[in-house]
Amino acid sequence: MTRAEPAGSGLALAPGSRVGIIAGGGSLPVEVAEGLVRQGHSPFIILAEGEVDREADFAAYEQATLALEDIGFLLPLLKREGISHLVLAGEIKRRPRLAKIRPTLSLLTIIPSVAMALARGDDGLLKVLTRGLERRGITVVGAHEIVPDLAAGEGTLTKAGPKQSDWRDIEAGRAAAKAIGELDIGQAAIAVGGRAIALEGIEGTRGLLERTRELRGHGRLAGKTRGVLVKCAKPGQELRADLPSIGPQTVEAAHAAGLAGIAVEAGRSLILEGPATLARANALGLFIVGFPATEPTDGQ
Structure with missing residues (x-):
């Protein structure tokens, strides 16, 4: 490999x-x-x-x-x-x-x-x-x-799946996450209503989700529902270390932030404690979906 x-x-x-x-x-x-x-x-x-x-x-x-x-x-x-x-x-x-x-x-x-x-x-x-x-x-x-099973598969991995509006959020979040990844800032973004509203910084994904939860009643976000956490590898990333990952705590925090689901880059993201993560998402009604990688695999 x-x-x-x-x-x-x-x-x-x-x-x-x-x-x-x-x-x-x-x-x-x-x-x-x-x-x-x-x-x-x-x-x-x-x-x-x-x-x-x-x-x-x-x-x-x-x-x-x-x-x-x-x-x-x-x-x-x-x-x-x-x-x-x-x-x-x-x-x-x-x-x-x-x-x-x-x-x-x-x-x-x-x-x-x-x-x-x-x-x-x-x-x-x-x-x-x-x-x-x-x-x-x-x-x-x-x-x-x-442990190949750690890698996120492509497609919907939970009982619930994304709606059409969620796919707009996934695309907006993916574009934003790739942009900050190009600058080596972070690997995640949150989109609500078809636009990116929060980007991962030094505080990590947990801090990003907490910030989003606090923003729910703020200004243009007030009254908006759903939204998606999107995580993907940085462009040209060293894929043998620091791949983006989610786990049960990510699901809990995404639910607390009022999000409808989580989207990760298939094959280039990890789902930790897989059975527990998917079970918790199913219990809370969140979707987890793997979207196909769009950049070449030469890593340059």
Whole structure:
């Protein structure tokens, strides 16, 4: 699988492959670890210090903890543990502070690239990290390659489906999300009444939905109903990390914000805790739909 091939293709690991997971927050790293165990591979977990909220779920696995500023020690750790493949999974809420990064010989060669990547944004940093690791013999793979069922399918995934007016919102939200993605700002937008009314910023999807809930009685939104949360990959995104995702909490927050449903880019977005997410959407009467990716898959 190439870097920009659509998600969901699956990955055949050779016998003896050793997979490491850099684990952040949320359920994604847990689901990836469980997927590896089902395939007969016990993962090595690298806990991102201060970011993991489900440490108890990793108790059965070999593990180490690494501060973001100690990224220079990542490669020696991977080599020492015999890691052949690495998955970056889970939410990292903060970015490493360049001034506090402890340099190592392996890191000194890419410090200028890291500095420029930090200035460019999150996706630039991920590209530098993944390419740097692969040049040093570590194969970086996406969470969806380990657990293909995480990738959102195309079409309506719930009992309820979008109305014609919802499709206008989906298109407006998709265009807005792609626009802010081009600037490496965020991956989500909310559209109501055929126009984008809120864009994801540094607060993330949860904050975006909370802001929308508060806006419901404001000005031109007063009295308007329905609306759609749209999430899609950034143009040219590094698809092996930070794919847009939704989960049960996203569904709850979308319902609280008065939205009719959620639309995600099929094959390039993740549905975490899939059965629970779809069941909760069905219980609340929300739709979840996967729309086809529209950009080329060369990742450039």
